[in-house]
Amino acid sequence: MATWVRRLLYLLRQSRHDRELREEIEAHRSLRAAHLEREGLTPQQADQASRRAIGNVLLAREDIREIWVGSWPSFWQDVRYGLRTLRKNVVFTAVAVVTLALGIGINTGIFTVLNGVLFRDLPAPGAHDLVAISQTVEGAQFTATAGFDTFATAEYHAYRDRTRTLAGVLAHSDPRESTLGGEAPQDVFGSIVSCNYFSVLQQPPPLGRALVEQDCQPGAPPVVVLSHRVWTTTFAADPAIVGREIELARRPFTVVGVAADGMYGGGPMGTAYFAPLSAEPMLWPGPAPVRDDKYRWLHLIGRRGDGQSLEQVRAELGVIAAQIDREQKGRTTTLAIERATPMTVPNGVRGVATGAAAVLMAAFGLVLLIACANVANLLLARGTVRSQEIAIRLSLGAGRARVVRQLLTESLLIAIAGGLLGSVLALWSFQTLVALALPSALPPEIPAVTWALDFSPDVRVLWFALILTLGTSLLFGLVPALQVSKPDLNGVIKQETASAGSSRRGGRLRGTLVGVQVALSMVLMISTGLLMRGLYATYTIDPGFSYRDVAFLSFGTDYGPAAVVNQRLMDQAAALPGVQAVAYASQTPLGESLMGAGVRLPGESKEAQRYAELDGVTPGYFSLLGIRIVRGRTFTDAESASAEQSSARQPNAQRQPGVRPAIVSETAARTFWGTGDPIGRTLLRDDMRGGDVALQVVGVAADAQLTALGTVVPYIYEPRGPGGVLLVKSRAGFAATASGIRALVRASDPSVAFRVLPLEGNVAWWRGISGMVTTLGAGLGVLALVLASVGIYGVVSFAVSRRFREIGIRMALGATALDALRTILRQALRPVVIGAVIGIAAAAAVSRILSGVLFGVSPADPLGLGGAAVLVLFVALAAGTMAARPATRADPTAALRYE
């Protein structure tokens, strides 16, 4: 271990070091006193004698401090010298600091966002003891799996009851929608939690009581703890709320408490209430996972017991998992136990999330690299100017390491100034930006949610900024420092040849740096170009259905009005003034929910099944959305009516033999039958309960982008009765249509929560996402280009100033101004062209990734790719020419007298 590491450790732990030393000397003295006593002195005499013998302790401590911090004064000397040099070159310092502030700032900013989503502790006391438990299971059959990595109720009980390393294990569902009744019924997201939720998180409700074990017993009276937010907004912070009865999912619940402000609600979104596990069947109709041991729906969080390490917990829970595996033949469980973070990121998603974060960080990192290259270039250019000073120091006997250290100290000072400025700006701006951007990240159909993510900077962010700052100072400082301090004493001291000799070497390095900058900004600009083309495409693309003048009505998830009511609503809506068409569908076009199903041809095995989107629609659906029926026919009213009878109310109906009619999209038809005629053919659809539904194709519909804008997936439509989402096409304008529909719903049932929204809003939301990504990309791209052109400008103008004399001589010998310009530019722009070519090649690879992630981005889009490339080259050329212009005005006589 090098001495300076020990010195640094000393500085970090100085107070501990001092304390230990005091204790040690005191221990020493008492040993001596004991010794003296054994030799016959009285305790008092021994004490005094030992104090005398020990000498001047204070002086010794002074000496010791000097031993440890001995060589630091020279560091401060470096700092003082560095500050003086930087102050003398205000322009250089300002450009370098601002450049780095931009680079470090945006990276710190994006890290605060990622930190808030991926790395932060749960907002709970003693959060470092909380672990998230998730599982992947093979070889076992489940009724259903809600979310990745979840646990069934029985599995939760097994872990909760058998663990010894965890002091407690809680379970919670994903927050789901249900209707909160009242004068203005609204859909809210609520969590279903185990009754030890508040005790495991160690956050008892400040008002009322927590959920207790009795609340989770079957048949317990339904109770609920409200979130602080709902209490303050919906219930006006009523202090008498405890004991009051509220209506959730049309059932009465007694409020027993109000949770602490900002209490973790089971995900990145805030929750409205915490209901006990036993209340699940009341809140969410349908299958009751709480009573179904094969239904996976719970997320588990444990609190480590005293002194239990993560490893011990992993080992013990692994044993419990193995016990569960033994009880069920053929089952293999893999547990993942990690520190709990606000975004419960399951295994499967962790990869994706980390991948997306990596792409994002890479893009931001590129800008930082460009910034570093820029500052490195500035340092190199300045180093050439300073080469005399440095040569003199070297020749006076300064070691090369000493000179490098001095230069690095200067870099460090620049980096610290840039890092401070950038981080302060970033921490302030990114919080605001994210607060603005988050709401538009959810489709309009979702009820208003608040995000429970904390993006304020914490220790982790500070460390990130610090490491980034130190890293960048090495990145941009080391190469110039080594280059500048190369001991080439002869050359430099003999002034004449000096500039030529060292600047050729430095020149190649500067050229390389410019090339790197151009290549990096080329990658960013081309990506931006492609993103913009994609954005343009989202605005101009024909989604394959007409969304104008269409309003849709959707109910809260826990409310399914009776078919009769739905039929009546449809009839009444059709009679509203201006209404042209009405239809029901199971899913909103471009809406929040998707339903995929495995589909295969008869005779194929289940492994061969392919995925198709599934939707149930009434006969008028296709004409309302302007989706052409290319072959065959749409559904008949009779088919729609019989589908209604075999709905979920009669689960056995699905097992009945018999063939249902289906309409397939063109892509689906091509997927299954190629060019053959699909009419009359049969398909088998997985009913997700282990059986199949036989479908007979009666028609082929044109492709429509109903799941995601710009994406065509195979679609299979089945007939359905009235219910689901009501689509209304009207000439009367959205406002009039919407108020008409609202009046109809209220008249039929005043207690139901519902939303009426324009279908155009869903399309706009998809465009908004593209717009956000493009804006981000464009921002980064422009920033990169500006930085790169500053770099080019600097390098070219430096070259001009170095060669002013040579140009003057050439012009005196008859060269024209244009010749001079050409000479300078040819040399200066060669790295630009090389960098551009490399950048285009790299961008081709990046664009392939982008096209996979974002809609409408084509990797070989000539306009996006070429346009961006031309722009970068043009800007580079402009910067170069502007910087080279003084050369054309070189006055031969003045140039000859130069220096």
Added chain:
Amino acid sequence: MGLTNTPSDLLPGTLELLILKSLGSGPKHGYAIVEHLRLASRDMLRIGESALYPALQRLLLNGWAKAEWGVSETNRKARYYRLTAAGRKQLAGERDEFERMVRAIQYVLEAN
């Protein structure tokens, strides 16, 4: 006979050499080092704490010794110093150097 209490009376680096040597026979705490030096020098070397502790810290800084808390033979808390591999190497080197130096001084004193 002058009892040495300050490092200035020793040749520079000699105190470190003596400490390294006394640690060579096993880890010791500060007081044990002082006692060892006193006994081994037949009562001629009495090192004060104000000289001992800076010297010990120099050993730590150079990585020649490591310190850890332990319990002394009389059941008191004490900090034990243990020679590292680098310290052992240093001891051997210093010893040669010191012998050469003593011989050189002798030559000078015996020359006429």
